[in-house]
Amino acid sequence: xxxxxxxxxxxxxxxxxxxxxxxxxxxxxxxxxxxxxxxxxxxxxxxxxxxxxxxxxxxxxxxxxxxxxxxxxxxxxxxxxxxxxxxxxxxxxxxxxxxxxxxxxxxxxxxxxxxxxxxxxxxxxxxxxxxxxxxxxxxxxxxxxxxxxxxxxxxxxxxxxxxxxxxxxxxxxxxxxxxxxxxxxxxxxxxxxxxxxxxxxxxxxxxxxxxxxxxxxxxxxxxxxxxxxxxxxxxxxxxxxxxxxxxxxxxxxxxxxxxxxxxxxxxxxxxxxxxxxxxxxxxxxxxxxxxxxxxxxxxxxxxxxxxxxxxxxxxxxxxxxxxxxxxxxxxxxxxxxxxxxxxxxx
Amino acid sequence: xxxxxxxxxxxxxxxxxxxxxxxxxxxxxxxxxxxxxxxxxxxxxxxxxxxxxxxxxxxxxxxxxxxxxxxxxxxxxxxxxxxxxxxxxxxxxxxxxxxxxxxxxxxxxxxxxxxxxxxxxxxxxxxxxxxxxxxxxxxxxxxxxxxxxxxxxxxxxxxxxxxxxxxxxxxxxxxxxxxxxxxxxxxxxxxxxxxxxxxxxxxxxxxxxxxxxxxxxxxxxxxxxxxxxxxxxxxxxxxxxxxxxxxxxxxxxxxxxxxxxxxxxxxxxxxxxxxxxxxxxxxxxxxxxxxxxxxxxxxxxxxxxxxxxxxxxxxxxxxxxxxxxxxxxxxxxxxxxxxxxxxxxxxxxxxxxxxxxxxxxxxxxxxxxxxxxxxxxxx
Numbered sequence: 001x002x003x004x005x006x007x008x009x010x011x012x013x014x015x016x017x018x019x020x021x022x023x024x025x026x027x028x029x030x031x032x033x034x035x036x037x038x039x040x041x042x043x044x045x046x047x048x049x050x051x052x053x054x055x056x057x058x059x060x061x062x063x064x065x066x067x068x069x070x071x072x073x074x075x076x077x078x079x080x081x082x083x084x085x086x087x088x089x090x091x092x093x094x095x096x097x098x099x100x101x102x103x104x105x106x107x108x109x110x111x112x113x114x115x116x117x118x119x120x121x122x123x124x125x126x127x128x129x130x131x132x133x134x135x136x137x138x139x140x141x142x143x144x145x146x147x148x149x150x151x152x153x154x155x156x157x158x159x160x161x162x163x164x165x166x167x168x169x170x171x172x173x174x175x176x177x178x179x180x181x182x183x184x185x186x187x188x189x190x191x192x193x194x195x196x197x198x199x200x201x202x203x204x205x206x207x208x209x210x211x212x213x214x215x216x217x218x219x220x221x222x223x224x225x226x227x228x229x230x231x232x233x234x235x236x237x238x239x240x241x242x243x244x245x246x247x248x249x250x251x252x253x254x255x256x257x258x259x260x261x262x263x264x265x266x267x268x269x270x271x272x273x274x275x276x277x278x279x280x281x282x283x284x285x286x287x288x289x290x291x292x293x294x295x296x297x298x299x300x301x302x303x304x305x306x307x308x309x310x311x312x313x314x315x316x317x318x319x320x321x322x323x324x325x326x327x328x329x330x331x332x333x334x335x336x337x338x339x340x341x342x343x344x345x346x
Numbered sequence: 347x348x349x350x351x352x353x354x355x356x357x358x359x360x361x362x363x364x365x366x367x368x369x370x371x372x373x374x375x376x377x378x379x380x381x382x383x384x385x386x387x388x389x390x391x392x393x394x395x396x397x398x399x400x401x402x403x404x405x406x407x408x409x410x411x412x413x414x415x416x417x418x419x420x421x422x423x424x425x426x427x428x429x430x431x432x433x434x435x436x437x438x439x440x441x442x443x444x445x446x447x448x449x450x451x452x453x454x455x456x457x458x459x460x461x462x463x464x465x466x467x468x469x470x471x472x473x474x475x476x477x478x479x480x481x482x483x484x485x486x487x488x489x490x491x492x493x494x495x496x497x498x499x500x501x502x503x504x505x506x507x508x509x510x511x512x513x514x515x516x517x518x519x520x521x522x523x524x525x526x527x528x529x530x531x532x533x534x535x536x537x538x539x540x541x542x543x544x545x546x547x548x549x550x551x552x553x554x555x556x557x558x559x560x561x562x563x564x565x566x567x568x569x570x571x572x573x574x575x576x577x578x579x580x581x582x583x584x585x586x587x588x589x590x591x592x593x594x595x596x597x598x599x600x601x602x603x604x605x606x607x608x609x610x611x612x613x614x615x616x617x618x619x620x621x622x623x624x625x626x627x628x629x630x631x632x633x634x635x636x637x638x639x640x641x642x643x644x645x646x647x648x649x650x651x652x653x654x655x656x657x658x659x660x661x662x663x664x665x666x667x668x669x670x671x672x673x674x675x676x677x678x679x680x681x682x683x684x685x686x687x688x689x690x691x692x693x694x695x696x697x698x699x700x701x702x703x704x705x706x707x708x709x710x711x712x713x714x715x716x717x718x719x720x721x722x723x724x725x
Contacts, residue, residue: 052657055657055658055661056661058658059658059661059662059665060665065658
């Protein structure tokens with residue numbers, strides 16, 4: 001029988017993943033990935049409890065348990081990348097980077113080295129004939145975070161939850177008697193813990209210089225406490241008075257200015273064309289002119305688009321305009337169920 | 347878990363039924379603030395006074411020498427800061443295996459940490475050498491919470507008496523007080539102050555079948571204590587805040603029961619302990635017992651099972667209904683291994699292969715046999 005190393009995070013999804021594989025007859029080994037985390041004053045990452053829950057699940061399933069330490073890799077490839085992106089005025093997806101660089105790279109390599117034939121994670125996604133497919137549960141589908149995984153990694157990967165809906169997974173956890181059955185969903189970026197991204201960035205980069213908030217007419221309407229904290233496209237509770245909500249339309253990092261509008265129809269908030277850089281394809285690039293479906297955020301509705309290449313970058317012409325596209329975020333391309341690839345919004 | 351075998355009595359003990367019954371009236375019936383002047387409140391104040399009188403009788407001290415606190419940690423804090431804050435620049439001495447509430451409190455002052463011997467008992471030569479002309483407080487625990495070792499309090503008291511005499515001769519007017527954290531002691535040891543030879547000691551209700559967050563500090567009348575919590579002046583001004591009446595009543599009941607029964611309890615637990623050690627020797631020969639066998643609380647068995655991961659072992663036992671404690675689990679965390687196991691010379695690897703079993707009044711021989719049987723399968 002094949003040996004599968006399951007990344008146990010201490011959450012319900014990876015617990016059930018391990019239980020299902022064991023039930024299917026695999027030799028299952030549970031592995032907790034120790035990634036970089038920082039204990040901020042009064043706000044520690046709950047990794048210790050997660051580690052103990054992962055170990056407890058291994059005990060309950062009667063499988064071996066190991067811990068792999070990827071703190072160095074995680075810090076370099078995920079945390080430093082994230083901080084650099086924010087400094088450049090963009091809003092990155094650290095989870096996508098974690099999958100590309102840690103889970104489906106160093107973790108996979110370490111597992112194969114240690115004797116695994118395959119790895120498995122609790123992602124809601126499917127692999128069929130070497131292709132990455134969306135999960136059956138559209139509501140939970142996590143392929144948005146997985147588009148940068150290589151086909152080589154997919155060959156060694158199982159996603160047993162791809163055919164299940166989340167409530168079914170919880171029921172399975174109860175059926176298997178797992179300690180994680182009723183555990184709350186973890187939210188947000190793990191290493192940021194409960195402090196939130198703003199406090200995390202302040203802790204890493206120090207207090208930011210204040211600057212102007214400028215409205216659509218070019219009027220200075222208030223001050224911000226650091227341009228890096230503002231996400232383009234996002235509605236912000238700007239402390240500038242006036243009642244109407246403000247939307248961030250742009251930033252100028254060199255002038256340290258943040259641009260906002262109260263007009264939801266402001267052209268700057270809407271895009272009919274997306275330009276992607278640093279693209280990644282699974283099983284080869286599509287043809288120019290290909291019709292695809294795209295997603296600019298996790299769980300966002302799919303939008304039809306036509307793809308064209310422009311000097312290595314990808315330009316997508318959307319059938320319908322979409323709101324709030326954010327530089328640094330990923331756009332993922334689909335051909336119906338199949339993930340073709342994607343790139344980073346310019 | 348009704349059928350589980352609970353072997354973590356050093357962490358928490360269940361409340362005795364009569365303790366619960368004694369506390370019950372003070373939640374909703376006799377709930378009055380003891381400081382109030384109306385008669386129903388004065389009756390509650392009288393009940394506190396009676397509880398204090400009862401505790402004083404058990405301990406052989408005067409009622410006014412007792413300060414009720416919210417648990418042992420607070421009592422240790424009051425002892426150390428209450429003394430040390432009055433002598434700027436003074437020095438104190440603690441053993442290396444004290445509870446964190448003692449070690450962390452001592453860190454705020456000039457202090458020396460005295461090493462222990464491999465059996466867990468304080469090294470008396472090192473202790474004597476650690477005392478300087480500026481030492482005003484010594485804090486050495488009665489029974490170690492992790493490995494169960496009983497400290498030679500009488501010998502320490504004798505050394506302290508000699509130093510006091512020498513100080514008198516040398517015109518050194520600094521006092522030298524002796525505090526012991528006796529949180530783990532009352533169920534199996536004599537607590538009468540005349541036989542302990544200490545000036546201050548800490549007790550904790552949560553370890554003696556009484557309520558959590560109940561405790562007390564005894565301080566001899568000659569010891570001047572500065573208050574840590576100030577306000578309305580309750581507890582003779584040493585610990586302000588409206589008295590936690592149910593906790594005080596519960597503590598006094600639990601403590602008197604402990605004092606009445608400590609001899610028979612020690613015999614009963616001692617035979618269970620012997621059985622535990624014998625069974626381990628027979629079925630798990632590779633296991634190492636930590637801490638002195640001779641000078642040991644009768645309810646503690648502390649084992650190193652070489653090559654195991656103690657945290658996993660604890661969880662495996664837990665899944666089989668056997669509850670015990672991991673002294674130091676740090677295979678994955680940045681935690682330091684237990685300072686107690688380090689102090690007795692265990693390697694990190696051995697410390698992380700160690701488990702603590704602490705028995706109680708409801709533990710049976712069958713429980714012990716079952717525990718060792720499961721442990722032998724897993725180890």
